[in-house]
Amino acid sequence: xxxxxxxxxxxxxxxxxxxxxxxxxxxxxxxxxxxxxxxxxxxxxxxxxxxxxxxxxxxxxxxxxxxxxxxxxxxxxxxxxxxxxxxxxxxxxxxxxxxxxxxxxxxxxxxxxxxxxxxxxxxxxxxxxxxxxxxxxxxxxxxxxxxxxxxxxxxxxxxxxxxxxxxxxxxxxxxxxxxxxxxxxxxxxxxxxxxxxxxxxxxxxxxxxxxxxxxxxxxxxxxxxxxxxx
Numbered sequence: 151x152x153x154x155x156x157x158x159x160x161x162x163x164x165x166x167x168x169x170x171x172x173x174x175x176x177x178x179x180x181x182x183x184x185x186x187x188x189x190x191x192x193x194x195x196x197x198x199x200x201x202x203x204x205x206x207x208x209x210x211x212x213x214x215x216x217x218x219x220x221x222x223x224x225x226x227x228x229x230x231x232x233x234x235x236x237x238x239x240x241x242x243x244x245x246x247x248x249x250x251x252x253x254x255x256x257x258x259x260x261x262x263x264x265x266x267x268x269x270x271x272x273x274x275x276x277x278x279x280x281x282x283x284x285x286x287x288x289x290x291x292x293x294x295x296x297x298x299x300x301x302x303x304x305x306x307x308x309x310x311x312x313x314x315x316x317x318x319x320x321x322x323x324x325x326x327x328x329x330x331x332x333x334x335x336x337x338x339x340x341x342x343x344x345x346x347x348x349x350x351x352x353x354x355x356x357x358x359x360x361x362x363x364x365x366x367x368x369x370x371x372x373x374x375x376x377x378x379x380x
Contacts, residue, residue, distance in 0.1 A: 151186070153197075154204040155378025160366045161331065163211035163244070167379040168198045168227060173218035175248050177286050180307065180337065180344035186217040191224035198227045207238025215379070220245035221254055228261075235265060242266040244303065249273075249289040252300045268330070270303040276324050277317055284312060298328035308354050309337035311347040315357055322358070326367060333369040334362070 153167040171194070172187030188194050205212060212235060216223055235243060243265050247255060259267050275281045278292045285307070291297050298304070306321050325332035336354065337346040362368045374380055 152375070152379050153201045156209075157213070157369075157377055160369060161211065162209045163213050163242075164205055164207075164209060165213040165215065165377055165379055166201050166205065168201060168214060168216040168223060169194045170216045170218050170222035170224070170227075172222060173248070174222065175250060175288055177288060179286055180310070180340075180342055182341045183217040185341075187222075191226070194224055195226045195230075198223070199230060202227075202230055202234045205234050205238055205240070207235075207240045210240055211242045211244075212240050213244040215246050219247040219251050220258065221247060221251050232262065232265075240265070242268065244268045244270055246270045246272065246305075247301075249287070249291075249297070255300045268302040269300065270305060270333075271297070271301040273297065273304040273325075274307040275313075275317070275321050277321070280312060280317070284310070294324050294328045302329060303331045303333070304329045305333045305335055307335050307337060308358075309346045309351040310344065311350065313347070313350050315353050318354060318358055322362065322368070331367050331369070333371065334358075335371045335374065338374050 155165050157163050157165055169186060169188055171189060173184040176184050214220065214231060231243070243262065245267065247269055249271060255269055273289065274285050274287055276294055281287045281289060289297065304325055306325060308318050322332065336351055337344070339346060359370065363370065371377065
C-alpha cells in the first residue's frame with residue numbers, strides 16, 4: 151500500500167492516504183476502499199504519523215484522503231495534519247467527505263481556519279436515478295446548486311453499464327459549472343460485484359478524454375492508483 155505521493159500535473163500537490171475508523175456509510179456497491187480501516191485510533195495515529203512525516207510542503211498544497219471521510223480520522227491525526235501543514239508552510243489542504251457529513255463541514259472549516267480548505271465530494275454523477283438506484287450513494291438532493299453548496303470539488307465515476315456519452319458529458323459540464331475542480335475516475339476491477347463496462351470506457355477514451363486531458367480543472371484517473379497512492 152502506497153500512502154504518500156506527489157501529483158506533478160495540473161494542480162501540483164502532495165497527497166497522503168491516511169487510515170481512519172472506516173466509512174460509516176459503506177453502502178456503495180462499487181467500492182471496496184472502505185476495507186482500509188482500523189478501529190484502533192492509536193494504531194491509526196501511529197500509521198498516519200509515519201505517512202505525514204514524508205510531507206515536505208514543496209507545493210504549498212496537500213491532499214488528504216482516507217478511504218472514507220475526513221471526519222473518520224482520529225482527533226490526534228487531525229491535529230497533526232494542522233501541525234505538519236503549519237510547520238511546512240502549506241496553505242491549501244484538500245479533504246474528502248461523504249454528503250451525510252455536510253452539516254459538519256462549516257465546523258471543520260473553522261477548526262482549520264488558518265488554511266485554505268477545499269472539500270471534495272464523492273458525487274459520482276448528477277443523474278439522481280443512476281446515482282441512487284444503481285450506485286446507492288445516499289445523496290438525496292437533486293439540484294446541483296444544493297449538492298455543491300458545502301463542497302469545492304467532486305469525484306465522478308465513469309465506465310459502468312448504463313452510462314452514455316451524453317450522461318458523462320452532462321456530468322462534466324455541470325461539474326465544471328458548480329465546482330472549482332473535478333476528478334474523473336474510471337471504474338476498475340476490484341473485489342465488488344460491479345464490473346467495468348469496456349464499451350462505456352472506450353467511449354470515454356475516444357470522445358471525452360481528448361477534450362479534457364489538458365484542462366487544468368479536470369483530473370482524470372484511468373487507473374485508481376494514478377495519483378500514486380493505493
